[in-house]
Amino acid sequence: MAASLSCSSEQLASLFGPNTTNAAAAAEYICGQFSTVSNKFVDTAYAVDSTYLLFSAYLVFSMQLGFAMLCAGSVRAKNTMNIMLTNVLDAAAGGLFYYLFGFAFAFGTPSNGFIGRHFFGLKEMPSSSYDYSYFLYQWAFAIAAAGITSGSIAERTQFVAYLIYSSFLTGFVYPVVSHWFWSADGWASAFNTGNLLFGSGVIDFAGSGVVHMVGGIAGLYGALIEGPRIGRFDHSGRAIALRGHSASLVVLGTFLLWFGWYGFNPGSFAKILSPYTSGNYYGQWSAVGRTAVTTTLAGCTAALTTLFGKRILSGHWNVTDVCNGLLGGFAAITAGCSVVEPWAAVICGFVAALVLIGCNKLAEKVKFDDPLEAAQLHGGCGTWGVIFTALFATEKYVNEVYPGKPGRPYGLFMGGGGRLLAAHIIQILVIIGWVTATMGPLFYALHKLNLLRISEDDEMAGMDLTRHGGFAYVYEDDAHKNGLQMRRIEPSASPNTL
Numbered sequence: 001m002a003a004s005l006s007c008s009s010e011q012l013a014s015l016f017g018p019n020t021t022n023a024a025a026a027a028e029y030i031c032g033q034f035s036t037v038s039n040k041f042v043d044t045a046y047a048v049d050s051t052y053l054l055f056s057a058y059l060v061f062s063m064q065l066g067f068a069m070l071c072a073g074s075v076r077a078k079n080t081m082n083i084m085l086t087n088v089l090d091a092a093a094g095g096l097f098y099y100l101f102g103f104a105f106a107f108g109t110p111s112n113g114f115i116g117r118h119f120f121g122l123k124e125m126p127s128s129s130y131d132y133s134y135f136l137y138q139w140a141f142a143i144a145a146a147g148i149t150s151g152s153i154a155e156r157t158q159f160v161a162y163l164i165y166s167s168f169l170t171g172f173v174y175p176v177v178s179h180w181f182w183s184a185d186g187w188a189s190a191f192n193t194g195n196l197l198f199g200s201g202v203i204d205f206a207g208s209g210v211v212h213m214v215g216g217i218a219g220l221y222g223a224l225i226e227g228p229r230i231g232r233f234d235h236s237g238r239a240i241a242l243r244g245h246s247a248s249l250v251v252l253g254t255f256l257l258w259f260g261w262y263g264f265n266p267g268s269f270a271k272i273l274s275p276y277t278s279g280n281y282y283g284q285w286s287a288v289g290r291t292a293v294t295t296t297l298a299g300c301t302a303a304l305t306t307l308f309g310k311r312i313l314s315g316h317w318n319v320t321d322v323c324n325g326l327l328g329g330f331a332a333i334t335a336g337c338s339v340v341e342p343w344a345a346v347i348c349g350f351v352a353a354l355v356l357i358g359c360n361k362l363a364e365k366v367k368f369d370d371p372l373e374a375a376q377l378h379g380g381c382g383t384w385g386v387i388f389t390a391l392f393a394t395e396k397y398v399n400e401v402y403p404g405k406p407g408r409p410y411g412l413f414m415g416g417g418g419r420l421l422a423a424h425i426i427q428i429l430v431i432i433g434w435v436t437a438t439m440g441p442l443f444y445a446l447h448k449l450n451l452l453r454i455s456e457d458d459e460m461a462g463m464d465l466t467r468h469g470g471f472a473y474v475y476e477d478d479a480h481k482n483g484l485q486m487r488r489i490e491p492s493a494s495p496n497t498l
Contacts (some may be wrong), residue, residue, distance in 0.1 A: 004421045013292065017304045019351050023379040029205070038174065039167045041280075043198045043289065043295075045273050048130060048272065049113050049270070049271035049272060049273050050133045050275045051268065052267075052271065052272045052273075053133045053134065053137055053270055053271065054133045054136065054137075055138075055180070055263070055267075056131065056137060056263035056264075056266070056267025057136040057137040057140050057141040057155075057263065058077075058263070059258075059259065059261040059262055059264070059267065060140035060141065060144065060260055060261025060264050060267065061091075061140045062139065062256060062259065062260045063140075063144055063147075063256065063257050063260030063263075063264065064087060064091050064140075064143065064144075064147065065256050066253045066254070066255075066256030066257035066258075066259075066260055067087055067090075067147040067148075067150075067151075067225035067253065067257070068083075068087040068088070068253070068307075069249045069250075069252045069253030069256060070151075070249070070250055070253030070254060070257065070323075070372065071083045071084070071087060071147075071150065071151050071154060071223065071244040071253070071372060072246065072249050073086050073241070073244050073245070073247065073248065073249025073250035073251075073252070073253060074151070074154075074250055074320070074371055074372045075154050075155050075164075075241075075242065075244055075322075075371055076155065076226070076242065076245050076394040076462070077245040077246075077462075077471070077472070077473060078430075078461070078462025078463070078464055078489075079154065079462055079463050079464060079472065080245070080464060080473070081463075081464040081469075081470075081471070082155075082159070082168055082463040082464055082467060082468055083150070083154050084153075084472070085159075085468065086154075086159075086162045086166075087147060087150065087168065087399060089162065090143050090147050090150060090170075090380070091164065091469070092115060092169070092444045093163060093166050093167050094139065094142055094146050094167075095139060095168035096496055097145070097167045097170050097171030098138075098139045098142045098143075098170050098175070098196065099135075099139070100120065100121055100122065100171065101120065101171045101175070101285075102117050102140060102142055102170055102171045102172070102175040103122065103135050103139070103175070104117065104118060104119045104120040104121075104176070105171075105172060105175035105176055105179060105180065106174075106175035106176075106178040106179045107129075107130060107134075108120070108177075108185050108245070109129055109183065109184065109185055110185065111179070111183070111185045112185065113185060113186060113187030113192075113195070114176070114180070114187065115160040115175075115176055115179055115181060116175075116179050116185070117171060118254055121470070122135060122209070125290065134270065137267065137270070137290055138178070140173070140263075141178070141207065141211055141264075141419070142170040142174050144164075144167060144211055144215070144248060144264075145170070145172060145174045145211050145212075145214050145218075146166045146169050146170050146174075146217040147215070147324040148211075148215025148216055148218075148219060148349040148374050148378045149165065149166075149169065149175065149215050149218040149222060149374070150162065150166070150483075151219065151220055151222065151371065151372030151374035152216075152218075152219025152223045152224040152370045152371075152372065152374040152375050153219065153223055154254060154371045154372065155229055155371055155459070155463070156226055156229050156453055156459055157222070157232075157452060157453065157454070158451055158452060158453065159463075159467060160439055160451055160452055161317065161446050161451050162388060164441070164442070164446065164451070165218070165222070165399055165442060165443070165446075166233040168438075168439075168442055169214075169215075169218060171441065172438070173217075173218070173379070173434070173435065173438045173439060174210075174211075174214050175213050176434065177210050177249025177292065177431060177434060177435075178210050178211075180205075180430070181201075181202045181204050181209065181210050181427065182204075182210065182355045186361050187428065188202045188423065188427060188430075189201050189202065190200055190202060190203050190402045190408075191402070192225070193265070193404045194326065196405065196408075196417040197410070197423045197426065198409065198420070198426075199407075199409055199419055200408055200409040200419050200424050201337070201402075201422045201423060202424060202426075203336065203339060203390075203393055203398065203402065203420065203424075204335045204386060204389070204427065204428045205244070205265070205291075205334070205335060205336065205338045205339065205389075205401070206264055206265045206267075206268040206333055206334045206335070206337060206338075207264075207335070208332060208333075208334040208335030208336075208381075208382040208383075208385030208386050208389070208479050209335060209382060209383075209385075209386045209424075209427050209428065209431050210329060210431075211334070211377055211381040211382075212334060212378040212381070212382030212385070213378070213383060213386070213428070213431045213432075213435075214376045214431060214435055214450040215374070215378050215379075216374060216376075216377070216378030216379025216380070216382055217375070217379050217431065217432060217435040217436070218371075218381070218435055219369075219370065219374045219375045219378075220240070220379055221372050221435070221436070221439050221440045222439070222443045222452075223368060223369060223375060224368065225440075225443045225444055225452065226443075226447070226452055226453050226463045227366070227369070227380065227453075228244060228369030229245035229369055229459070230237050230456060230459050230460060232367075232369045232433075232494050236316055237367060237392055239364045239367075241319075242371070244320065244371070247319055247320055249321060249386045250317045250319070250320050250323050251323060253323075253424050254323040254326060254327065256396075257327060257330070258299065258326070258330070258461075259402075261295055261299075261330050262292055262295070264272075264334065265291050265292070265294075265333070265337045265338075265487070266288045266289075266291045266292045266337075267283055267289070268291075268338070269284060269287065269288055269338070269401075271284065272284055272285050272288055273285075276400055277340045284400075287311035287338060287397070287400060289337045290338070290342070290397075291337045293336045293342050293345075293347070294333055294336075294338075294340055294341075294342055294344075294345035294348075295330060295334075295337050296416075297342055297349065298330065298345040298348045298349035298352065299326045299327075299329040299331035299347050299348070299349060300326075300329070301329060301345070301346045301348075301349030301353075302325045302326055302328050302330075302332070302351050302352045302353040302356075303322050303323075303325050303326035303329065303349075303353075305325065305349065305350050305354065306322050306325025306326070306328075306353045306356065306357065307322045307325070308326070309325075309353060309354070309357050310322075310325075310357070313357070318345035319415045321413045324356065324372075324373050324377055325352075325356060325357075326351045327377055328353060328355070328377045328380075328381040328419040329341045329348070329349035329352045329353065330380065331377060331378050331381040331382050331383050331385060332348050332351070332352035332355075332381040332388060333345055333349065333352075333385060333388075334382070334383035334385055335347050335382075335385040335386050335388070336348070336385065336388055336389030336392060336393055336469070338397065338401045339389065339393040339394060339397040339398050339401055339410075340388075340392045340393060340394065340411075341392075341394060343390075345390075345391040346383065346391070347482075348384075348388045348392070350407065351384060351388070351422050352381045352384055352385070355380050355381055355383075356373070356376060356377055356380060356381055359373075359375075359376035359377075359379075359380040359439070360373060360376050363375075363376055379402055383428055386424050386427055386428055387421070387424060387425075387428075388409070388422075389424065390411060390423070390424040390425075391411050391412050391413045391414075391420035391421065392411045392412060392414060393411035393416070393420065394411065394414050395410045395414065395415075395416060398410045398416075400483035403407075403481045403497070406486075409423075448460075454466075454467070463473070
């Protein structure tokens with residue numbers, strides 16, 4: 001943009017001719033005005049893109065409220081205060097540790113392919129590479145991964161364990177993975193055009209693998225090491241439903257997460273004022289809109305598939321199952337939302353619902369207890385999303401969203417060969433391996449130190465009462481406390497009293 005408005009006073013002066021008085025001064029003045037206008041355009045572009053990214057960060061952060069409401073509604077009333085407090089502290093502890101270490105490990109450049117090594121404590125920010133708005137956006141992603149894990153180990157985990165794992169996940173485990181696949185220096189990043197894995201790198205646009213698989217697999221190890229909640233399986237091994245206390249909160253949380261996902265996926269472009277062909281109606285703003293559409297279609301399809309699938313299996317129209325199916329569709333489309341056609345998003349959502357239902361059935365078979373189905377939803381559907389992208393990414397969109405490397409591989413089913421699929425299989429394996437090697441030993445150490453699971457008595461009574469000073473809900477009023485018990489009035493059988 002600035003180049004098109006560049007001006008050379010020497011060249012301009014030569015065009016004025018011999019009859020122009022003080023041609024050099026006139027040319028310098030005119031070029032100065034062009035430079036001023038050019039700078040204004042550049043400033044405006046930075047301001048528009050930064051505002052877009054900040055707004056997206058606010059949307060992603062609003063997902064924390066969605067997580068809190070979803071978690072609160074999915075647990076029993078006696079553990080409501082506990083799970084909401086953990087959601088608050090995921091954001092608070094995550095903010096501090098991501099500021100001190102996480103952002104540097106993820107995006108500190110220049111660095112090696114494994115881990116970043118600059119910007120600790122945001123030193124040397126802003127830079128030509130990143131501004132503060134980018135840090136805020138990436139922090140919102142980091143605490144989303146921690147929030148996923150907290151759902152898997154709800155209703156039986158000591159409070160100190162939450163603080164330890166959340167800080168470790170947001171400060172180290174998650175940032176290293178995001179460096180691998182999102183940093184321009186990452187060994188498997190699609191932005192590392194000088195050293196692309198299988199000539200492609202991994203196209204995990206908004207994090208089906210980086211965010212959802214990391215959070216889901218971490219939750220898997222936490223829940224496995226802790227074991228199921230008391231009463232989840234009877235003596236014969238039959239699954240007993242321990243239903244959450246509020247479907248209303250589940251629905252509220254789901255809609256808040258849906259709303260926030262429009263920052264999670266479209267916001268991952270990081271900028272919106274990027275024309276693909278200057279002066280044309282079609283540009284990155286169109287890709288942002290398309291990404292919002294594919295996100296919507298995947299979630300909607302997954303919700304309807306879950307609705308009818310669970311109806312066939314259980315005979316009920318279950319709203320909480322539908323909400324989880326919707327979120328499973330969102331988790332799956334997150335990787336390929338920017339590079340697939342809307343019709344492909346429908347396929348993504350349909351399969352994601354089946355994956356979630358299958359994972360839940362498997363969890364019951366092996367006596368795995370996850371109160372929010374977080375490991376199944378984010379881990380299982382996130383894995384499907386990584387594979388889906390390698391199958392359905394289109395050549396046009398891949399080259400637009402990831403420029404700088406002509407001839408880049410794209411989806412197998414779209415004629416792009418198998419190199420992208422190979423890269424994505426590598427991604428799945430290394431994420432499983434990394435989270436296993438880091439979060440698995442952490443949860444096991446906490447278990448051995450008796451810092452992971454609460455006692456049986458505390459679990460039966462509920463953590464709100466034993467750990468947080470009282471229940472989240474008040475079941476009796478002051479009159480009852482003073483000895484005046486409210487009496488329930490039954491309807492009379494006599495029609496004359498109606």
